[in-house]
Amino acid sequence: MSEPGLGSVVRMGASAQDTSPTAGARDFAVQLRNAVVLLGAFPALAGASLCVERGEIVLLKGANGAGKTTLLRLCAGLVPLSRGEAFVLGYDLTTERQNIRPHVGLLGHSNGLYLELSAAENLQFWGSVVGASKDEIASAATRMGLGPRLLSIPVAQMSAGQRRRTALAILVVRRASLWLLDEPHAGLDAVGRDEIDAILREASKAGATIIVASHELERAGLLASRTIEVIGGAVVEIGSPS
Amino acid sequence: MNIFSLNSKSPTGTRTTRALGVVAILGMTLLGVLGIFLTGEDVVQGSTVRMMYMHVPTAWVAYLAFIVTAVASGAYMWGKQHSLTFDRVAGASAEVGVIFMAMSLVTGSLWGRLTWGTYWQWDPRLTTTVFLLVTYIGYLAVRGLGGTPQQRAKRSGVMALLAVLEIPLVHFSVVLWRSLHQKASVLRPNGDVTMDGLMLFTLMFGLVVFTITFAWMVLHRQRVLTLIDAFNASGIDAAVSERRKEGQVS
Amino acid sequence: MTNQVLPFAGIVMVLFAFALDSDGILQRVAPGLVWLALLFSSIIIVQRSFAVEAADDALDALKVAGLSPAAVFLGKAVALMAQLLVFEVVLIVLALILYQVNISWAGFVLLVTLSIFATAGLAAMGALYGGLSTAGKGRETLLPLLLLPAVAPVLIGATRATEAAFGSAGTPLHEGWPWVGLLGVFGVLFLFGGTLAFGALTDD
Numbered sequence: 268m269s270e271p272g273l274g275s276v277v278r279m280g281a282s283a284q285d286t287s288p289t290a291g292a293r294d295f296a297v298q299l300r301n302a303v304v305l306l307g308a309f310p311a312l313a314g315a316s317l318c319v320e321r322g323e324i325v326l327l328k329g330a331n332g333a334g335k336t337t338l339l340r341l342c343a344g345l346v347p348l349s350r351g352e353a354f355v356l357g358y359d360l361t362t363e364r365q366n367i368r369p370h371v372g373l374l375g376h377s378n379g380l381y382l383e384l385s386a387a388e389n390l391q392f393w394g395s396v397v398g399a400s401k402d403e404i405a406s407a408a409t410r411m412g413l414g415p416r417l418l419s420i421p422v423a424q425m426s427a428g429q430r431r432r433t434a435l436a437i438l439v440v441r442r443a444s445l446w447l448l449d450e451p452h453a454g455l456d457a458v459g460r461d462e463i464d465a466i467l468r469e470a471s472k473a474g475a476t477i478i479v480a481s482h483e484l485e486r487a488g489l490l491a492s493r494t495i496e497v498i499g500g501a502v503v504e505i506g507s508p509s
Numbered sequence: 510m511n512i513f514s515l516n517s518k519s520p521t522g523t524r525t526t527r528a529l530g531v532v533a534i535l536g537m538t539l540l541g542v543l544g545i546f547l548t549g550e551d552v553v554q555g556s557t558v559r560m561m562y563m564h565v566p567t568a569w570v571a572y573l574a575f576i577v578t579a580v581a582s583g584a585y586m587w588g589k590q591h592s593l594t595f596d597r598v599a600g601a602s603a604e605v606g607v608i609f610m611a612m613s614l615v616t617g618s619l620w621g622r623l624t625w626g627t628y629w630q631w632d633p634r635l636t637t638t639v640f641l642l643v644t645y646i647g648y649l650a651v652r653g654l655g656g657t658p659q660q661r662a663k664r665s666g667v668m669a670l671l672a673v674l675e676i677p678l679v680h681f682s683v684v685l686w687r688s689l690h691q692k693a694s695v696l697r698p699n700g701d702v703t704m705d706g707l708m709l710f711t712l713m714f715g716l717v718v719f720t721i722t723f724a725w726m727v728l729h730r731q732r733v734l735t736l737i738d739a740f741n742a743s744g745i746d747a748a749v750s751e752r753r754k755e756g757q758v759s
Numbered sequence: 760m761t762n763q764v765l766p767f768a769g770i771v772m773v774l775f776a777f778a779l780d781s782d783g784i785l786q787r788v789a790p791g792l793v794w795l796a797l798l799f800s801s802i803i804i805v806q807r808s809f810a811v812e813a814a815d816d817a818l819d820a821l822k823v824a825g826l827s828p829a830a831v832f833l834g835k836a837v838a839l840m841a842q843l844l845v846f847e848v849v850l851i852v853l854a855l856i857l858y859q860v861n862i863s864w865a866g867f868v869l870l871v872t873l874s875i876f877a878t879a880g881l882a883a884m885g886a887l888y889g890g891l892s893t894a895g896k897g898r899e900t901l902l903p904l905l906l907l908p909a910v911a912p913v914l915i916g917a918t919r920a921t922e923a924a925f926g927s928a929g930t931p932l933h934e935g936w937p938w939v940g941l942l943g944v945f946g947v948l949f950l951f952g953g954t955l956a957f958g959a960l961t962d963d
Contacts, residue, residue: 369825379820499755643908
């Protein structure tokens with residue numbers, strides 16, 4: 268097991284392909300078998316199993332507290348697996364959790380922004396971490412409806428919806444292989460929601476795998492090819508959206 | 510069956526610990542007799558030198574404990590199996606070490622009062638010793654942060670390795686900086702000893718007895734920690750099935 | 760930050776003067792007071808520094824972005840060092856004024872050197888334990904418990920060296936330099952240790 272903090276070389280800025288998965292290439296983008304994730308003593312995920320193929324758009328539905336967020340965070344490599352097996356993009360989450368992070372993009376409940384910086388500065392920082400060019404950043408900002416005025420004010424002064432758009436612009440710039448979105452539509456107006464859906468469809472066509480947790484069943488249902496329901500920390504139902 | 514494994518008859522006692530315990534008790538008794546009655550007085554310090562038979566061994570054991578913690582933490586982190594036994598040994602050793610360090614500081618303080626007229630001196634060695642004590646209290650606080658045993662082991666493993674950097678500094682501070690503390694009078698750098706035979710023997714004997722006591726305490730405590738972890742793990746199975754039941758009641 | 764923490768440090772310095780104002784004591788203990796005030800302020804500074812990340816879960820975002828933890832640590836440590844150095848300048852100026860300390864040019868050189876080394880160590884430990892105490896809920900009280908013992912040696916060394924720089928209680932200048940050596944060792948050790956340990960301590 269390689270511990271990231273000890274003995275690793277200092278890298279400024281991520282280079283996406285620094286290690287390749289040790290378990291041979293698998294067709295599934297995400298594969299979980301009886302995954303248990305503990306938050307303290309509480310099993311947020313209590314034996315979840317699922318398979319998501321590459322290029323799919325999948326809708327995660329379930330009540331609050333069912334475990335959707337934890338499932339997304341597990342796939343992003345943020346929380347350790349306590350029991351069971353999990354493979355994301357070919358990487359084994361028990362041993363290579365840190366290595367999948369450059370390949371995934373996570374939009375969680377919060378936006379991961381620096382509140383005192385402006386949206387432009389945030390985009391610049393997070394963009395430079397993934398090596399995005401100025402044009403890519405600019406076009407992502409435009410797509411998410413972030414005009415020059417919005418870009419220049421501190422994020423703390425933006426509305427929740429505007430911050431969400433900024434976070435989404437950063438996600439777009441990241442061009443991850445696996446997109447993990449936790450309630451991406453929340454706080455956005457109809458125009459913003461349409462824009463996100465368009466972006467997700469494009470990303471999917473470009474080969475990215477997308478998992479969206481959402482309460483907007485209708486809208487997300489149009490987007491996704493499959494629905495997965497999470498109850499009590501386990502995957503209960505897999506079916507088509509309608 | 511190794512010395513770390515558990516016996517179902519008595520939760521944390523085994524033949525090894527019983528043997529160690531008996532030796533420790535007998536040894537302590539003998540040490541007390543030697544230290545208080547049979548050894549002579551010091552030319553300068555008189556009878557107060559007898560504090561040394563308690564103070565020096567407890568200090569020695571405290572440092573030993575912290576080194577054990579660091580080595581065990583290293584064994585956990587770099588061992589192939591990442592066995593949690595090492596993590597529990599590290600935790601037990603730190604707990605015992607904190608106790609012995611506190612005892613060492615108290616006996617040293619009393620000894621200082623009797624010998625130099627003052628309970629405390631802010632010389633480098635005493636000062637760094639206190640820092641070490643508080644650092645390991647912090648280590649124990651980090652161990653108590655919660656999470657899975659593996660998370661605890663990784664975090665506290667790193668903390669132990671950070672903390673052990675201070676130990677060489679304690680030792681060299683006596684050599685490098687002027688200090689009121691006893692300059693290493695038992696073992697000078699070239700190996701001479703400067704105490705008379707029986708006093709020296711008693712001191713060395715004290716080191717051995719206290720080390721045995723330390724080992725006995727750590728073994729027991731490590732087993733208690735194992736039981737606690739096992740108990741929590743079984744609790745998780747119950748929690749997992751509880752959680753899954755949420756899905757069935759709708 | 761400057762409009763809250765600096766006044767706090769300033770008030771601490773003034774309060775010290777009220778508490779200790781008798782017969783030249785202030786002048787003698789001025790070095791210790793400067794570093795004490797800095798130490799207390801550093802807890803707040805470290806917390807605020809990491810609050811920048813904690814506000815919107817940017818710490819998680821930094822992890823997911825694939826940034827090496829060592830890089831995050833060094834970045835935070837350098838930022839903290841800059842903030843702390845500014846504070847030290849203010850505190851030392853305040854001490855020179857409030858506590859009637861005089862300083863020679865040689866003493867000034869000693870002061871600058873020791874400040875840089877001491878701050879490096881302080882910033883490194885602040886970045887390390889600040890990260891640990893932010894990376895979860897309900898851990899804020901851990902920061903003082905972990906940070907203060909870890910940097911207390913820095914406090915000792917810095918105070919002794921500053922005593923030599925200020926000439927407090929007749930301390931000769933040359934006695935300060937061995938302490939600067941100690942501070943340098945701590946600074947290097949802490950930066951090195953922090954770089955290696957940050958990832959393991961802040962990762963879940």
